[in-house]
Amino acid sequence: MGTAIETLDLTRHFKRGKEKELVVALDHVNLQVEEGEIFGLLGPNGAGKTTLINILTTTLLPTSGAAYVKGMDVVEEAAEIRRFISLVSGGESPGYGILTARENLWFFSQLHGLPSRVANERIKEFMEKLEFTDYANTKMHKLSTGYKQRLNLARGFISDPDVLCLDEPTLGLDVLSAKQIRSLVKEWVKRDSEKTVLLTTHYMAEAEEMCNRVAMIDQGKILACDTPENLKRGLEAKATLRLEVPSDESGYSWLREMPGVLGFSETTHIETGTTTLKLLLEDELGIITISDKIKKKGLRVVSMSETRPTLEDVYISLVGRGLK
């Protein structure tokens, strides 16, 4: 098996706004993705994930450094790379609303030179796999968000690319649609050892389920890169605590100042008026300290449990905060 994607000190700057403020989207990124891998790129919005994908799919030039897809330079051999690569971006629905799902897929297949017979066979195959054959003749603008995204994914597969870039492919999808998409991607890579998927997501559970390896990225820098198991193993000596407490307008940033707290994330639930705090602690002793502090502040703890480390905990340990 060879290398599907390689980046060497890949850097990309942008100038933003009238003041031409310099934004460092990618900062000396070094990555190597092997053929046959589902490789996850995890990070919050604005971390540089999409910029990296744009460079790899040849729609953006690097400021410095180099990037290779199947050994080909993204700058010098962009035309060649386009034969092997495909992109699916979640939340986008490329195509024409006035055309049916089937017609849209046929159109995109023609951009890759597929004879209509082959294209129609693949359209049928992916419509069956993604369970939207019943909507084949429905105009795209009448499809629900979930079905539009299935159509988008089928479009990404239609050219049978060697490298498929999935940029937040399950963004905003219902549980069932997201599960179907994840299953199809895993099956597709499993079937052919030369297929490679680069997945960007901020759903840590999705990355844990799908990826052979993940890289964590923040502010354009790769913070860690390994298998999910190895990344989590590094936290075995730490304690991870999940607390549900009433939402507090002033927030819980004071937790950061507490001794033994390595980092935390907070998720507010509007419907219940509660906040879930995920804390990464130096050790289990910290749990008692935190509990006491919360009681002293007069806050009621709705629930508290010690959890096994997840990729989100790894992320918290690296940057001191969660993704949200």
Next chain:
Amino acid sequence: MSHSRGFLTELELNLRAAYARAWVRIVGGNREPMWIAFEVILPILTLSAYVFVYRVLNAPPEFTGFVVLGGMMLAFWLNVLWNMAAQLYWEKETGNLTHFLIAPISRMAILLGMALGGAVNTTLRAIAILVFGTYIFQVEYTIGDPFTAMLIFILTLVALYALGMLFSSLFLLYGREAWHTANLFQEPVFFVSGFYFPVKLLPFWIQVAASILPMTFGLDGIRNVLINGAQLDGVYVHILVLLLFIAILLPLARWGLAYMERLAKKEGRLTLRWI
């Protein structure tokens, strides 16, 4: 690693892409019958106003023919300006453009497909405008040489759509600014191109300004042949000028597209919305 493909394979790939893009436009543009009805009826209402004004002013009867032919050709100009020039911008907004750029095809194949599809759709509407306009206002033609008229018509379309290809890159780069600029120029272009009257009636300097548009020469040539009965020797200058437009505009469109792509990849204009 070398993966170069043969010329014929490349040609087939790009022809498929151009055909598919034209197909999208033809099928999409004719799927809603109401659109076609509006696109035929509204221009006829506009040209009716001019016809009635000319009749009230006792203008020569050939002015009615001028107006009907102008109305027919106006459909192409509007198609070039709003559907051709603005199309890449909309493709960007809908997320299609990224996939055109990632596909292993020439960007000119997409533009060619858009132009062909637009030309086919608009020809259907233009023929309807011509037939209905001619019937309603009882226009009489003095056709000099139908082949010459057809030649000028085809050359005008090629030049017009080449201009549309060039505009599409500009629209893409400058987005809404280009959109507003086109809006600003729409009515003056109607005026100087002489859609509803012979351009020779305009002051000399306006005629010179109008000569930068292929439509001015195309429309004048077609009118000369179909209404004034001119033969090939009477419109050869029109033909030469249109050929010159094509020779300049097509390579310029190709260059413009390549320039746009280079700049956009460098500055991130195609991929980022906050730039």
